[in-house]
Amino acid sequence: MLNKLVALSLLPMLCLWGSSSSTIVDTNNTSVTTIKSRSISDLTPIEKKAFIEHLKTTGSCEWKGFKLYGKVQFVSSFADFKIKYVSSFPDIKVKFVSSFPDDCGEWQEVTSFPDIKVQVVTSFPDLKVQKVTSFPGM
Numbered sequence: 001m002l003n004k005l006v007a008l009s010l011l012p013m014l015c016l017w018g019s020s021s022s023t024i025v026d027t028n029n030t031s032v033t034t035i036k037s038r039s040i041s042d043l044t045p046i047e048k049k050a051f052i053e054h055l056k057t058t059g060s061c062e063w064k065g066f067k068l069y070g071k072v073q074f075v076s077s078f079a080d081f082k083i084k085y086v087s088s089f090p091d092i093k094v095k096f097v098s099s100f101p102d103d104c105g106e107w108q109e110v111t112s113f114p115d116i117k118v119q120v121v122t123s124f125p126d127l128k129v130q131k132v133t134s135f136p137g138m
Helices: 002-010 045-058
Strands: 021-025 032-036 070-074 081-085 092-096 106-109 116-120 127-131
Touching: none
Parallel strands: 070 106, 070 116, 081 116, 081 127, 092 106, 092 127
Antiparallel strands: 021 032
């Protein structure tokens, strides 16, 4: 487990989202590690908190293979994130698209097979979100 976490931290650009597993080979081609994909809901509360802090401090849309773009399902419970819509000082600016949500801050609303499950709240959000029509991102 520790070896997998170290491998992930060394390869932040590796995207694990949508695949069932990924293979990582170290720089000397001596070690091969296969990592099974996880979803945000698989994170422990401590890992979720670290993820959110990383997003806020670095402005990155990705952390250890988890991303803040893609297919989003809005739920009333068991969400990966709780968000609050704001008009100023957001943590992320989100543009809703109808297809190909491949860039930071682009969300496509779906009713099944989401990448992220989100609950909209009025207080104590994990992230503050501003809806935009252009220039989405952190």
